[in-house]
Amino acid sequence: MARPTLPKRDTWIDMTPMSDVMVLLLTFFMLTSTFLKPEPVTVNTPMSVSEIKIPEKNIFSVLISPKGQVFLDIDNPDDRIAVLEKMAANYKITLTDKEKYDFGIATSFGVPMQNFKEFMGLPLEKQNELLPNYGVPTDSLDNQFKGWIQAAREVKGKDMIIAIKADQSTPYSHIKNVMGSLQDLRENRYNLITSLREVTDEPAKGKL
């Protein structure tokens, strides 16, 4: 006996156009994204209303931890090596090619030049573990921070941007130290990295 069969509805949705669009978007976001570099110390930048974005190239970043340690970073690996060579010459340190290469691909640096050789000899995990204990000396007796800035300025030219990134709870005395060193070098223009704060400035102004 033939039973009237209901036509079977196909529940399958064609996902192809959707996945097409998604792959496109994914590619876009993957290509445009820049990854955060790991930093030796966690820093919470203070909030500000300034909306200027930091340029992406030619940056010399200065990281100041809440304890006042200073870590530096140069964006281009070739420049990093060139700057390191200058510093090594100033401090009479001879470097091997491997040390230069390792330094070029490393992230932030902040080891006093006296400990540099010893530090670069350590395995990478050990280096990352020990780096937060160091910091570039900024005291007046042995201001290696000035040396790094000068060397970087010579290598990267006058378009180099100095960006200071400090924790919001860093005491001003540490900041003063760094800013004073920059002032001594006549580096009077620099950027302070902050995170965005939305501000409702209208009520305050509306009171007038």
Add this chain to the structure above:
Amino acid sequence: MEVIQTDKKKGRKKKKFDTRVNFTPLVDMIMLLLTFFMLATTLSKPQTMEISMPTKDKVATEEQNEVKASEAMTIYLGADHTVYYYEGLPDIEKKDFLKKTDFSDKGLRSVLSEKNANIVKQVRELKNKKSLLQISAEDFEKQLSELKNSKGSPVVIIKPLDSSDYSDMIAALDEMIINSIGKYAIVDINADDKTMLRNANVAVE
């Protein structure tokens, strides 16, 4: 349509393989990655604040002295996010010439917007014009900087004490931007400031 199709299938009597691939897991994965990248990109871009510091040259200090007393204002940043300020020259004779305030909306911000009332008003008009598309973005920037640096606009000197922290400095600079103050400088405190603050019972260290 349906009827014809079933007829055909029956006629062939051969099992037709479904060539469609299930894309759902792929879409799931892509969706996940997409969300990750979208969030990662928007969060990773930090803001910056451009700042020019006064030079240590002699010329700069001479220029500073030329500032009229009526236009000048000095702000001290103290411990626990407190702010002390005085306008013009320090008048030690007068009691409480040094006023205390904070970083709240009714604190430093209203003090500064009062001090800079004229320019704040003009900047607001300018912003209105810009939002109504009466002037171009370039003209806006140009007129804004002209306004901010016009004659008679206040000059603010920010002096952070050692007991203040970095967020105070940024907050103070922020107030300069919010209140359209074009002329400001961060200056270290000197011995005179310290004695003056001590006399006013402010913890210096």
